Amino acid sequence: MTTLIIVDQPPYGSWAGREALDMVFSLAAFDQPSALLFIGPGVNWLRTHQTPAELGQKSAEKNLSAASLFGVESIFADQSACEQYRVTQERMLPGVALTSNIQKILNAHNRVAFAG
Amino acid sequence: MPNSVVYTLVITAAPWVSQAPQTALMFAREVLLAGHHIDRVFLYGEGVHLASSLSTPPSDEVNWSKEWSQFLNQHKIPATVCIASALRRGIIDETEQSRYELAANNLRMPFEIAGLGEWVESNLSSDRVIYFHGAS
Numbered sequence: 001m002t003t004l005i006i007v008d009q010p011p012y013g014s015w016a017g018r019e020a021l022d023m024v025f026s027l028a029a030f031d032q033p034s035a036l037l038f039i040g041p042g043v044n045w046l047r048t049h050q051t052p053a054e055l056g057q058k059s060a061e062k063n064l065s066a067a068s069l070f071g072v073e074s075i076f077a078d079q080s081a082c083e084q085y086r087v088t089q090e091r092m093l094p095g096v097a098l099t100s101n102i103q104k105i106l107n108a109h110n111r112v113a114f115a116g
Numbered sequence: 117m118p119n120s121v122v123y124t125l126v127i128t129a130a131p132w133v134s135q136a137p138q139t140a141l142m143f144a145r146e147v148l149l150a151g152h153h154i155d156r157v158f159l160y161g162e163g164v165h166l167a168s169s170l171s172t173p174p175s176d177e178v179n180w181s182k183e184w185s186q187f188l189n190q191h192k193i194p195a196t197v198c199i200a201s202a203l204r205r206g207i208i209d210e211t212e213q214s215r216y217e218l219a220a221n222n223l224r225m226p227f228e229i230a231g232l233g234e235w236v237e238s239n240l241s242s243d244r245v246i247y248f249h250g251a252s
Contacts, residue, residue: 003239015204019128019161022200026232032239111239113126113247 002033002073004109007042011060012052017045021063023113028071035074036067037105038096043081046092061093068095076105121152124238129250130165131180132173136248137166141184143246148191156238157188157195159227162250164202167195169224185224195227196234 005024009016020036027034038045050061067075079098082088099105106112125144129136140157147154159166171181188195197207202223203216209223223229239245 016161019201023160023232023235026236027239030233030236032236111245113245114249 001110002035002108003027003111003113004035004037004105006037006039006112006114007045008038008040008114010041010044011050012055012057017042017060018063020114021067024067024072025070028067031071034072035076035109036072037102038075038077038081039102040078040081041085043077043085043087046075046077046082046087046096048091048093065093078102119151121243122155122241123147123152124155124158124235124242124245125248126158126160126235126245127163127166127248128159128161129248130162131171133162133165134250136250137163137180137184138178140246140248141180141187143248144187144193154191154193155242156234157184157193158235158238159195159197159201160232160235161198161201162205163248164197164205164207167197167202167207167224167227168222170222181224185226188226196230197223197227198235199229199231202229 005020007017007020011017024034024036045060045064048061050059052059075096076099077096079100082098125140127137127140131137144154166181166184168181173179203212207223208218208221209229210221213221
């Protein structure tokens with residue numbers, strides 16, 4: 001029973017994405033299968049070479065790169081959103097599965113949640 | 117009851133910013149009326165503001181924090197406030213007040229501060245987990 005958490009907010013502008021990641025990490029910490037799906041502006045989480053030090057915020061990239069370490073099963077991203085925001089393969093965290101069929105991803109998970 | 121469903125409700129938006137806490141309360145009342153159960157209410161992100169005992173709206177407005185706490189007390193439903201979300205936003209119980217040597221505490225009863233583990237557990241023990249979000 002894998003829980004899919006959807007992130008549709010960009011990093012840094014709000015805490016919603018960070019709190020979504022915390023949800024995924026705690027599922028993983030309790031050995032519950034979990035996965036992430038980035039859609040819309042949320043795909044900006046997946047960019048490499050983020051330098052948020054001047055904002056006084058922790059790096060979203062660093063935060064997210066711990067996902068596989070924590071045991072998050074899969075990271076999905078909407079292909080068209082990646083194209084729209086020009087998050088290309090060369091500028092994307094490794095291990096992200098691109099999808100052009102979000103419905104299929106949603107159907108494959110029994111529990112789906114937005115973090116807010 | 118053979119068709120009884122166990123729910124967990126997650127509220128992620130603050131009262132007086134979003135209608136989410138109000139909608140969640142209406143939903144919760146209907147759930148019980150229909151003979152179903154609520155395993156737990158979990159406040160996350162901005163939703164933790166619902167657990168403030170200091171919210172004081174004008175007297176001709178509904179106090180959603182108070183309404184929720186009365187509902188929870190009446191039906192003995194446990195309600196958890198995510199500790200990381202709460203500490204960031206200044207929702208503090210006695211334990212955290214003394215741990216961080218803070219000037220005051222403001223957690224409204226019967227809310228309790230705990231970790232996301234409670235939410236994970238509710239995911240396992242409920243048939244359905246329903247999220248009440250604000251507009252984003």
